[in-house]
Amino acid sequence: MTSQVLIIGAGPYGVSIALELHRRGIPFIICGKLFSLWHQHTLTQASLRSDVHVSEVFTQDRRFKLDRYLDQSPFQSEARRVSAGRVPVRVFREYLKHVESKLPFPVIDEHVVHVERDHTGHFIALTAQGRDIHAAQVVLACGIEAHRNLPHGLESLGEERVSHSWQVNQYEQATGQRVLVVGSGQSAAEAVSLLRKSNEVTWLHRTQPVYYADPIALPRPVFALAMRGAHVFSFMPQWLRHRLRKHLLGTTVTPDMKVELNSENVTRIEADVESLRLEIQGTVVRSASMGQCFDKVVACTGYRYRLKNLKMMAPSLREAIACESEIPLLDRRFMTSVAGLYIVGAMAELKHGPAMRFMSGTRTTAILIGSAIEARSVN
Secondary structure (H helix, E strand, O other): OEEEEEEEOOOHHHHHHHHHHHHHOOOEEEEOOOOHHHHHOOOOOOEOOOOHHHOOOOOOOOOOOHHHHHHHOOOHHHHHHHHHOOOEHHHHHHHHHHHHHHOOOOOEOOOEEEEEEOOOOOEEEEEOOOOEEEEEEEEEOOOOHHHEOOOHHHHOOOOOOEEEOOOHHHOOOOOOOEEEEEOOOHHHHHHHHHHOOOOEEEEEEOOOOOEOOOOOOOOHHHHHHHHHOHHHHOOOOHHHHHHHHHHHOOOOEOHHHHHHHOOOOEEEEEOOHHHHOEEEEOOEEEEOOOOEEEOEEEEOOOEOOOHHHOOOEOHHHHHOOOEEOOEEOOOOOOEOOOOOEEEOHHHHHHHHOHHHHOHHHHHHHHHHHHHHHHHHHHO
């Protein structure tokens, strides 16, 4: 298969960019599992951190406005309540199914496992099913899966006993188990809230949780401005961008979780995971320092974004990308130092700011990449 553009990833960023290219009449191919984060890797009982107006798939004609969908869907009766607070995952999944049914282009439901450049500077991609795709330009919208982070004290225990919060299918239905939840943020809080109902839960957090409605502990008007002003961030001097990122990277927990997290059937420990000296003992994980055993460990330890995590990229292609602290350096239109190769989403935060960690960043991303690809196509 050959196309002008290949989009790798079919989450909100990949789909929003595809919709913008479709609007501009630019040929493209998009590969990936549609919205898999919310369909397969999010707790069903959870809710989105962001509000309605920044939790939707972007299009210039606003056809996928979430509040409009709620007014017309089976969830109409609760639309007002949802608009005033957090959007339940079960509702958001139905919204995404609605988006999927209305997409004006096909999505190849295959993972890309290898990308390289040929001698002409064009890109060749290979999917898990053996499909070859050739493209002049590539947009990497791969999401967060490849960047899962495990502390050193958990890495050696193996996937049979340790599940990252991404792997919800491995712990969402757990019952009657002794579970250790590791983490200080919203994912840990949601796991504790769910698991405490039918398991014996110990919650290990390195710092005390910061309770705040929004993902970043900023006054709501300031947070909203940071989300809407993503296009401004890339124009700031480097020193200011670094200072802002340092302030904005903290984790928070929504206040509605506080009562459950402080309930009597949750054992809380404030310590570093290394201090527990966890080890495999038969079929369980034992803490040598506590003398306590666990049937399951859930690591809500976030994501660490590094270019080296993108194993699909040929070594020669990765080596050609200029980086700072292992994160690709991008221009104002999300292009790497390799001509025609773009990276979007959380990996673009270094250049484009905190909005890139949220769906609100899709607007800026889609518009800028659409114009960049169109300009290169004309030239």
